[in-house]
Each structure stands twice: as structure tokens, then as C-alpha cells.
Amino acid sequence: IFEKISSSQFPTMDNSSLELLRDGNTSLQMELQSCATPRNQASRIFLYAFLSVGIVCTVVGNFLVVLSIAYFKQLQSPTNYFVMSLAVADCLVGLIVMPYSMIRTVEGCWYFGALFCQLHSSLDVMLCTASIFHLSCIAFDRYYAVCNPLVYSLKMSHSRVAFLIVVCWAVPMLISFGPIMLDLHIAGVDILLPKDVSFHLPMAIMLVAYWKIFKAAKRQARQINSSKKQRHRNTMKREKKAAKTLGIIMGVFLIFWMPFFTVNIVDPFIEYSTEVIVWDIFLWLGYINSSLNPFLYGFFNRSFRKAFLMFMGCRVCLPGSSPGMELSHTRKEGNERAQ
Template sequence: GAAFGTKQTESWIELESCITLRNQVSRIFLYVFLSVGIVCTVVGNFLVVLSIAYFKQLQSPTNSFVMSLAVADCLVGLVVMPYSMIRTVEGCWYFGALLCQLHSSLDVMLCTASIFHLSCIAFDRYYAVCNPLVYSLKMSRSRVALLLVICWAVPTLISFGPIMLNLHIAGVDILLPKDVCVFLVNRFYAVMASLVAFYLPMAIMLIAYWKIFKAAKRQARQISAMESQMAAGVGKDSSKKQRHRNTMKRERKAAKTLGIIMGVFLIFWMPFFTVNIVDPFIEYSTEVIVWDIFLWLGYINSSLNPFLYGLFNRSFRRAFLIIYNTHCTSNNVKDIWTFNTVS
């Protein structure tokens, strides 16, 4: 999660209160810039949730994970990012020790849940592309439901449990001012939480995508061979072959989309979790500004996920446009009926 930060300097121990170092212009700029990011996160993810809930065509096992992912990312924008924005801009925490603890717990839980969902989407796509004959068995409703429970239960256990019981700071003898909300953690928690929240899901995504990539290349060769046969005069069952080619094309596009999503995920989360593990072993000497930059890079991943789906998935693009037309034009009934009835 985004609040695994472990930053501290000796001067903080001596401070009785926080000090706002930014000037008025930079504070206004940061508030505007970060507020735009928060609005994009909430609106974009809400559109994904609304699209899947409203249109039956989008209600598939894969999109069950997409919808739950969007819920997690939307909550990041609603309950985590606004408080983090104030803390980043002001350098102070105005909301009390208990809310600081709750904010840290929600930060860890929701960001970890978001990452878990991305690994489940990769796992789902692996079976769809590499083992299509057993896909319906492996990704049954009960299996999808179990994975969704895991996506929410494990992040909750590694966040609220240790944080509310102060297990994450066991052995850390550092006192912080009451108006500073810094999530300080010991070495054990930093390593274990980072492994569970990031490195394990990352490994699952990398393995799944590599297998999907190899399967897509193999399918492309099969399609090429089939087209050569058709060019030689084999015209029987051409409609069936056309459907098969279209299916393979869609699966390759899904693999490409997954690869881009995974690439973005690694770019925006890898810096944070790398420094997160290293920092306790260098006596919490990482600069605060470095933590803030890496923290907000991680938040940006929650902002980008819905736009990635909207950009690369034609069904989601159509759903977004229809939802827009529903509120901005009078031709919504026909569009909604057409979307839900066209397979």
C-alpha cells in the first residue's frame, strides 16, 4: 500500500510541532494539481463501476475483477488521497492521532487490494488465453468469488491488524510530534508487507503475462498458417474460420492491454516499494520529498487503471460514451438498448 513509508530524521524527534515550509504559490499549485488527480481517480473508476453494473454485456468473470479493482481505486481517491494531499502540501497533520492510524490502515489496505486485483486479472487472462477449454471450470463463479474475498481479506489483515495493534512499530524507539502523521515501520514489517503487497503479485503478473505472450505468438502463427490454406483454395467452413480468427485477435489484444497495464503498474509502484524495503536498513534517512514523489506515483496507478481499460477496450469505450449521452443527450434509450443487445 501507499502508506508503507518509513521516513524519519533526528530533527523530527526534537520538534514539538510541524512547520509549513512551502510558500503560498507552490501550495496553491500543488492543491490544484493534486485535486485534479483525485477527481480523475474518482470519476474514472466510478465510470468503470457504473458501466459494468449497468450493461450486461460487460458482466464477465474478468470484469468482476475489473469492477472490484475500480471500487478499490475509487476508494483510494475518496478516502485516502485527499488527506494525503493536505499532509503533502502542508507538511502537517490536522486530524488527530486516531485518524492518522485509520488513514494509514486504509492507505495500505486499499492500495494493496488494488495491486491484488491486477494480479487476479492477469491470472484470469492466463486461463482464458492459454487454457480456454478449462477456463469456465477454473474461473467459475465460486472461484471468482473466492479470489475476490482474498483480494480484500489479505490486504485488510496486513493493514488494520498490525497498524491498529501497533505491531508495525515494535522495536522502533522514535517519538513523533502529534501534528505529524508519518507511518513509521520496523524492518520486519517493511520487508514482509512489501513482499505480500507488491513483489508476490508482481511475480504472478510477470509469469502470467509471459505465458500469455508466448501463447499469443503461437496463435498468430496458427492464424497465418490457416490463412495460407484458405488462400490455396480451402474455402469450406470459412465463416467458422473467420470467427476463430476474430477470437484469436481479441485474445491477442487482451494480452497487449494486460502488458501495458502491467508495465504502467511496475513503473509507478516499483520505486516506492524498493525504497520502502531499503529505508529501514539505512536508518530512515530517505528524504521526505522522495517519499512524497514515490507515494503519489503509486496513487497515479489508481488514476490510470480506468483510462487504460477505456482506451484499449472497445466495449468500455462504448459504455462510457453511452453513459455520457444518457446525461447529455436525448438519444440514450436507443443507445442503451443497442449496446445490451449486440453481442
């Protein structure tokens, strides 16, 4: 992934120019002279406007997710701690990755030097990998909540959730920044890791976990119909609904990133002939996924939707608003929770 992103950020340069950039011997003036801008002014303005809207939605939407979970006690659960950490990763994508990628995509050139190219690519890989790790943890969290509810509180204690979140950040950081910190890219050392293992292996694990959740949910649907305890029925319904929402989020993530990782595998077999514009389109599909999660939370989860509306309308500052307030959408739902 790192190799391909780094190469695609210099689309108009030949291999010798790339080698000079890696060695740090090419000046910014040479980079500008070797870049071409095939797009006309109108298309550039349109792309800047369109991609800027995506960046703003990514940052603002995910910041709302973080604020909502941090402020409202009802949203503070083991699952939502993973969701909040995932939102931090997506927000960072919008803040420090997408703006520079937007300029590279629109201008057809990388203006920020070889060193920052390495840093930008490493951040890109790190945050993408962190997102996949978080989704894997969410899949396991939902697996225990739906399939093994009796051991859920033991398996997903606050200390274990905190440990898993640290792992979700530490491992991607080592994978992406380790080679640069050790100067392996300067020494010309190749790290022999399976291609795209950080995407396809977690994807397989998530699919297996959600298949088991799907089978358990069908079995529990019959139990909900036959259960006479309203509290038990409400709990099972909430867990199923949470699993469904997060399953949709996981599915959207896989759909939007699958083209990029698929082409990344196929490209060597076609002698690296994939056009730069194809890489740009598939890469931006992955970026756009970071802006979709807040909309999915708002669409499928009533509590998140109400929390978002309260922050956007500044109603959290009004009298009567408190971190412990009820976020249920309807009075009926609030009455069911009290039973």
C-alpha cells in the first residue's frame, strides 16, 4: 500500500525522478517543473469545491460523534468507546490526510516535498489500518453481546476495552511508521509482509463474526416472541439493533475500500499498468467512507440522532440539558426502558 500511494503521488515523474526524491536530492523547483496540470480551470474549481465539502463533512461529522459519546452518559458503553476511537481516526483522516490528497489529485502533482510525502503516506496507511482494527474489535464486541451475553461484561470490561483501543492504534503506527523511523526506506530494505494482510485478514474475521451474529439473531428472534419478561425482550432488541447498525457500517467500509485493495493486488500482475486516475478514484472512495459513518449513526440510531441535533442546535447549553438526560426518541421507548 505504502509503495503504491507514494508512487501515485508523483504521477508525471519517471523512475529516476522518484529515486532522486527518495534520496532527498531533488529540489521543490524540480518537482514543480516536472508536474503537469491537464485539467482546465472550471474542472479544478469543481473538484476543489466537491472534495472540500467531503473533507468538512468528515471532520464535522466525526467530531460530533466524539462529542456525543464523551458528553452523554447514555452513549458511554464498551461498544461506543470503540466507535468514538474510530471516529477520532476518521476525523484525523479529514484533518491531516484528505486536504493534501485533494491538492495532489486536483493539481496532478505533489508540492510538499519528499519527506512530507513519506509522512503523509504513513499517516494514510496508519489511519486506514486503525479503522480496520477498530471495526474488528466492534465485530467481536457485538459477537459476545449477541451470541454470548452472559460473558459479555467479563469479556468487554472497561480495562480490556482500553487495552484493545491502545492495540488498535499502536500496531498500525508500528506498521506504517516503523520502516521510516528505522530508516529502512533509505537503506533500501524491503519488508516481506503478505500484501494487504492488514485489510483482507481482518475482513475475513469480521465476516465470520457477523455471520455468527446473524445466525444467533435469527435464533433469538424466536426467543423474543416467546419471552414474557419485557426487560429481557428490550435488552435483546437493543443488542440486535446495535449489531445491525454496526454491521451496516462495517459493510459500507468494506464496499468502499474493496476496490482500492483489489486493484492493489491485481496491479502487479498487469505490469503496474493501472492508470493514476483509477487509483485516485478508488482512493477517494475509501476516504469518503470516513465521512459516511456519522450519517449512518444518525440514520439508524435514534440516540445518536438526538445527540447530534442537540449539539448542532446548541441545545446542550440550555437549562434542563445534562449529560445524564434520556436520548430516547419516543416517549413509548422511554417507558419501556423504565419497565
